[in-house]
Amino acid sequence: MSEILTRLATAQHKAEVLVEALPWIREFSGQTFVIKYGGNAMVSENLKAAFAQDIVFLHHMGIKVVVVHGGGPQINAMLQRVGIESEFRGGLRVTTHDAMDVVRMVLTGKVQRELVSLINEDAPYAVGLSGEDAGMLRAKRRKAIVDGAPVDIGHVGDVVEVDPVAITDLLDSRRIPVVSTVAIDVASPREVLNVNADTAASAIAAALGARKLIMLTDVEGLYLNWPDKSSLVDEISAADLRALLPTLDSGMAPKMEAALRAVDRGVGQAHVIDGRMAHSMLLEVFTDSGIGTQVTWEGSKA
Numbered sequence: 123m124s125e126i127l128t129r130l131a132t133a134q135h136k137a138e139v140l141v142e143a144l145p146w147i148r149e150f151s152g153q154t155f156v157i158k159y160g161g162n163a164m165v166s167e168n169l170k171a172a173f174a175q176d177i178v179f180l181h182h183m184g185i186k187v188v189v190v191h192g193g194g195p196q197i198n199a200m201l202q203r204v205g206i207e208s209e210f211r212g213g214l215r216v217t218t219h220d221a222m223d224v225v226r227m228v229l230t231g232k233v234q235r236e237l238v239s240l241i242n243e244d245a246p247y248a249v250g251l252s253g254e255d256a257g258m259l260r261a262k263r264r265k266a267i268v269d270g271a272p273v274d275i276g277h278v279g280d281v282v283e284v285d286p287v288a289i290t291d292l293l294d295s296r297r298i299p300v301v302s303t304v305a306i307d308v309a310s311p312r313e314v315l316n317v318n319a320d321t322a323a324s325a326i327a328a329a330l331g332a333r334k335l336i337m338l339t340d341v342e343g344l345y346l347n348w349p350d351k352s353s354l355v356d357e358i359s360a361a362d363l364r365a366l367l368p369t370l371d372s373g374m375a376p377k378m379e380a381a382l383r384a385v386d387r388g389v390g391q392a393h394v395i396d397g398r399m400a401h402s403m404l405l406e407v408f409t410d411s412g413i414g415t416q417v418t419w420e421g422s423k424a
């Protein structure tokens with residue numbers, strides 16, 4: 123008897139979950155989401171498969187999904203295999219000409235391919251793109267700021283122009299674009315630049331007028347007082363984040379700057395969520411309380 127009661131309670135709970143999702147499905151159907159998948163969140167085959175499943179789920183809910191992926195740890199591993207040392211200055215990879223070849227090869231030839239095939243296990247939705255394709259991402263060389271001074275870091279750029287047509291064409295044909303953040307160098311169009319994937323995802327979200335930018339990483343969200351686990355922030359306004367930004371450590375600083383820039387340029391909400399938790403994306407999008415940290419223009423839940 124108690125087994126039947128347990129089964130009924132579980133079934134009832136499942137029904138409640140579906141009912142809770144309904145207003146969010148209604149709200150987000152037809153909207154564009156940019157999902158940034160960080161290399162540090164790609165920690166196991168199961169998690170990557172769960173990520174792909176969530177992407178397909180959003181797609182079937184009528185959401186126009188654009189995946190922008192990173193791959194920092196995967197680039198480090200390949201650089202090590204070919205005997206090139208990995209060096210970061212101000213949170214950005216020092217990218218020599220040889221390192222740039224490896225960055226491009228790993229992002230467009232390995233990480234992107236793997237995500238495309240995982241998403242396509244269900245049906246052939248995903249199409250991989252590099253920022254070079256159809257002139258999508260154009261970037262200008264940038265320096266890193268170390269101890270307040272600019273430092274040359276080679277073939278690294280900041281996105282100055284996004285041409286979203288290659289992405290919107292795919293979205294219009296009900297595909298899921300999967301974008302690698304290699305950009306054309308505006309000063310020398312035959313050359314390419316390495317762009318931080320958070321920054322690129324933010325620029326793409328702004329250019330598309332996305333409703334949400336969701337960044338999956340290897341931490342629960344933004345901690346006000348890192349690493350004090352009790353200081354996790356659920357929600358923060360653009361104004362409060364702007365004031366907080368100069369105090370943040372190098373891991374979170376580019377991510378939160380990307381979130382702020384997206385919201386400043388009209389993206390509805392930017393989120394940082396834990397990619398190590400399977401299906402965290404579904405919890406963020408389809409539950410009332412959400413998960414992780416949400417950045418909005420005025421700090422209200424949506």
Ligand SMILES: Nc1ncnc2c1ncn2[C@@H]1O[C@H](COP(=O)(O)OP(=O)(O)O)[C@@H](O)[C@H]1O
Pocket residue numbers: 160161162163192194320338339340341343344345346347348370371372373374377
């Ligand atoms: N205030 C903070 N809140 C949360 N994480 C922080 C904070 N400051 C630094 N971090 C670090 O930032 C890391 C996430 O950034 P990063 O490693 O660049 O992620 P990704 O590879 O997903 O882009 C976390 O694992 C954490 O160690």
Ligand SMILES: CC(=O)N[C@@H](CCC(=O)OP(=O)(O)O)C(=O)O
Pocket residue numbers: 159160161162191192193194195197213214215225278279303316317318319320
């Ligand atoms: C300039 C720069 O640092 N580019 C990054 C691009 C990949 C990236 O951003 O990957 P994650 O999101 O996994 O960190 C790099 O070379 O590692």
